[in-house]
Amino acid sequence: xxxxxxxxxxxxxxxxxxxxxxxxxATLELLEKLGCNVGFPLNQTCCGQPMANSGFExxxxxxxxxFMNSFGEFDYIVSPSGSCVLHIKDHLKVEGKxxxxxxxxxxVYELVEFITDVLKIDFIQADFPHRVGLHQGCHGQRGLHLxxxxxxxxxxxxxxxxxxxxxxGLELVELDRKDECCGFGGTFCVSEEAVSVKMGKDRVADHxxxxxxxxxxxxxxxxxxxxxxxxxxxxEVQVKHIAEILNNALPALA
Amino acid sequence: MSKVTMDHAGASDVFNxxxxxxxxxxxxxxxxxxxxxKSSKMLPEWEELRTTASSIKHYVLSHLDxxxxxxxxxxxxxxxxxxxxxxAAEHNEIVLGLLRKHKIDQMVKSKSMLTEECHxxxxxxxxGIDVIDTDLGxxxxxxxxxxxxxxxxxxxHLKKQDIGDLFHEHLGTEAGATDPQYLTEAARQHLRxxxxxxxxxxxxxNFAIAETGGFVVSTNEGNADMGAHLADIHIACMGFEKxxxxxxxxxxxxxxxxxxxxxxxxxxxxxxxxxxxxxxxxHIVIVDNGRSTQLGREDFRNSxxxxxxxxxxxxxxxxxxxxxxxxxxxxAGPIGSILAPNLDMSKNADLPFASTLCGSCSxxxxxxxxxxxxxxxxxxxxxxxxxxxxxxxxxxxxxxxVLSQPRFYQWSxxxxxxxxxxxxxxxxxxxxxxxKQREMPEPPKESFRDWYVKNRK
Numbered sequence: 001x002x003x004x005x006x007x008x009x010x011x012x013x014x015x016x017x018x019x020x021x022x023x024x025x026a027t028l029e030l031l032e033k034l035g036c037n038v039g040f041p042l043n044q045t046c047c048g049q050p051m052a053n054s055g056f057e058x059x060x061x062x063x064x065x066x067f068m069n070s071f072g073e074f075d076y077i078v079s080p081s082g083s084c085v086l087h088i089k090d091h092l093k094v095e096g097k098x099x100x101x102x103x104x105x106x107x108v109y110e111l112v113e114f115i116t117d118v119l120k121i122d123f124i125q126a127d128f129p130h131r132v133g134l135h136q137g138c139h140g141q142r143g144l145h146l147x148x149x150x151x152x153x154x155x156x157x158x159x160x161x162x163x164x165x166x167x168x169g170l171e172l173v174e175l176d177r178k179d180e181c182c183g184f185g186g187t188f189c190v191s192e193e194a195v196s197v198k199m200g201k202d203r204v205a206d207h208x209x210x211x212x213x214x215x216x217x218x219x220x221x222x223x224x225x226x227x228x229x230x231x232x233x234x235x236e237v238q239v240k241h242i243a244e245i246l247n248n249a250l251p252a253l254a
Numbered sequence: 255m256s257k258v259t260m261d262h263a264g265a266s267d268v269f270n271x272x273x274x275x276x277x278x279x280x281x282x283x284x285x286x287x288x289x290x291x292k293s294s295k296m297l298p299e300w301e302e303l304r305t306t307a308s309s310i311k312h313y314v315l316s317h318l319d320x321x322x323x324x325x326x327x328x329x330x331x332x333x334x335x336x337x338x339x340x341x342a343a344e345h346n347e348i349v350l351g352l353l354r355k356h357k358i359d360q361m362v363k364s365k366s367m368l369t370e371e372c373h374x375x376x377x378x379x380x381x382g383i384d385v386i387d388t389d390l391g392x393x394x395x396x397x398x399x400x401x402x403x404x405x406x407x408x409x410x411h412l413k414k415q416d417i418g419d420l421f422h423e424h425l426g427t428e429a430g431a432t433d434p435q436y437l438t439e440a441a442r443q444h445l446r447x448x449x450x451x452x453x454x455x456x457x458x459x460n461f462a463i464a465e466t467g468g469f470v471v472s473t474n475e476g477n478a479d480m481g482a483h484l485a486d487i488h489i490a491c492m493g494f495e496k497x498x499x500x501x502x503x504x505x506x507x508x509x510x511x512x513x514x515x516x517x518x519x520x521x522x523x524x525x526x527x528x529x530x531x532x533x534x535x536x537h538i539v540i541v542d543n544g545r546s547t548q549l550g551r552e553d554f555r556n557s558x559x560x561x562x563x564x565x566x567x568x569x570x571x572x573x574x575x576x577x578x579x580x581x582x583x584x585x586a587g588p589i590g591s592i593l594a595p596n597l598d599m600s601k602n603a604d605l606p607f608a609s610t611l612c613g614s615c616s617x618x619x620x621x622x623x624x625x626x627x628x629x630x631x632x633x634x635x636x637x638x639x640x641x642x643x644x645x646x647x648x649x650x651x652x653x654x655x656v657l658s659q660p661r662f663y664q665w666s667x668x669x670x671x672x673x674x675x676x677x678x679x680x681x682x683x684x685x686x687x688x689x690k691q692r693e694m695p696e697p698p699k700e701s702f703r704d705w706y707v708k709n710r711k
Binding site for chain 1: 262263266267269270273276280284291294295297298300301569571572575576607608609610611612613614616617618630633634636637638642646647650651653654655657658659660663667670671687688690691692693694695696697698700701702703704705706707710
């Protein structure tokens with residue numbers, strides 16, 4: 001338990017808190033299994049991204065202040081959502097507190113990168129005997145560099161893939177477009193409904209074409225959008241957050 | 255040639271009515287993106303080239319005054335006439351004036367996005383000038399009386415059948431013909447006559463070289479050369495950001511341009527123009543049209559680095575599924591969305607929102623413009639300037655109020671989830687755009703926080 005001296009603040013994004021408590025639970029249990037000392041501040045709400053991406057960054061001071069008050073004391077802040085983490089990293093600014101804001105921005109991590117880069121773990125004892133497609137959330141990938149980007153002429157790597165390849169029984173499927181956006185995009189998913197849905201349908205089709213039983217990823221917002229499309233078409237394919245897979249030590253889940 | 259203006263979301267909705275067509279459009283442009291990937295990965299120094307190009311353009315943007323003056327002086331020494339236009343209207347008047355002076359009422363034109371931006375064709379046609387676009391794609395959209403849908407591939411939204419029908423109507427080809435060779439040959443013969451009989455030719459400019467006063471036009475069809483070499487007067491129009499300091503910098507930009515655009519190592523023709531031939535007049539029109547305003551916007555000035563390769567369009571998952579016309583601007587796609595608000599904020603306020611901010615555009619950009627970050631920043635500017643629908647403002651303000659107060663947030667979440675469980679039609683209805691083609695998430699009884707308080711506190 002060499003990490004137990006670290007105080008880890010668990011940041012559960014608002015929509016995960018409300019709609020996907022099991023992802024929060026899996027994240028918490030997983031971090032604890034890995035020997036972390038995790039706290040969940042009860043007054044947290046949202047990173048402020050829904051307002052900011054809609055052009056209302058000036059209305060995020062309330063969220064920013066809450067975030068800083070909730071997490072200021074921790075050594076690291078960890079969250080199962082690349083998008084929310086990227087927003088905090090790039091945009092958290094509490095009025096009148098530039099230094100403290102910068103401190104918070106520096107210590108926020110997405111779950112996968114926290115495991116591979118801070119805890120330096122790339123093998124987790126887990127069991128998931130299924131064919132799984134990995135959806136790379138854009139903010140995690142292009143923003144936090146969780147994986148190399150197909151546009152660049154650079155060495156490939158993928159932090160979530162490294163973890164998933166070490167899960168017992170898990171077979172990763174190859175996709176035709178391994179890092180195309182799913183079309184969720186925050187308020188884009190309703191303001192540009194037609195394109196958003198078409199993008200989602202095309203992503204889902206890529207996974208289905210390659211016989212994935214599950215679509216996973218480190219960003220629940222993408223998965224929520226893809227799940228909405230899968231369920232509308234009565235597909236058997238399910239979404240699972242990567243924390244749920246990595247926390248799955250039992251023979252089968254779901 | 256402007257169509258009825260609809261906002262991006264509305265136009266995309268119409269575009270998406272025909273799903274097989276959207277699939278075809280998406281695959282066609284993805285194929286171009288794929289060719290760009292393959293080609294860029296054949297150069298080990300690709301990323302270094304991008305960085306170099308970006309730095310050269312950075313230098314250009316901070317030395318525009320001296321570079322432009324040097325270019326003008328050199329061009330004049332070479333016997334070229336140089337004109338300055340502060341806006342689209344001045345640009346159009348200059349071109350019209352030159353044609354009138356020479357009593358010319360017919361002109362051929364190779365591809366120039368600047369003249370699209372200035373709506374020059376409409377202006378000249380209104381003033382009795384017959385303008386023929388000689389780029390094949392441009393000629394196609396001109397015959398259809400619509401604007402280009404892509405800056406490099408102007409007719410990419412059309413299928414072979416569409417071209418066959420169009421040429422049958424306008425060029426007398428056989429009805430129902432779809433053979434590209436046959437159709438292209440028909441266009442070739444049609445254009446050949448125009449090239450031979452027109453006394454004026456207008457071209458765009460890809461790169462203007464401050465050191466020499468020369469300029470380079472890149473085409474795949476040789477139509478710029480055909481026009482310019484046969485005409486008595488060659489008018490080249492450029493936005494002032496097209497300047498590069500030295501001839502040797504072409505070695506960076508020409509390697510990036512075509513690879514980024516189509517995956518070709520270089521365009522079929524890179525035509526270097528420097529001085530008029532005997533008996534010919536050569537004119538260069540240097541245009542501002544809002545560029546100095548953009549240069550003064552610190553967050554957005556880098557958008558002027560653009561070399562118009564179109565890579566950001568080909569990679570954009572939104573562009574591929576909404577089509578170029580949905581952007582109702584001469585330059586579509588991600589780059590168009592950061593350029594257009596500078597020209598007219600209220601008309602183009604929807605464009606920076608036509609993106610998921612996925613960031614792929616910035617990654618393919620050969621001059622490393624931070625396109626997706628600028629989209630985010632334009633959203634902030636547009637909202638502050640009041641260019642946002644009232645309903646959206648009210649909604650976001652309410653959201654911010656809820657999310658700024660933990661108890662209010664917890665209470666709203668609980669109520670919301672109960673409502674969704676008890677009376678699902680309250681959210682599962684036609685008023686909820688999410689629900690139109692997607693199921694809502696299953697609302698759980700307890701939130702994560704509820705669980706945590708029960709189990710861990």
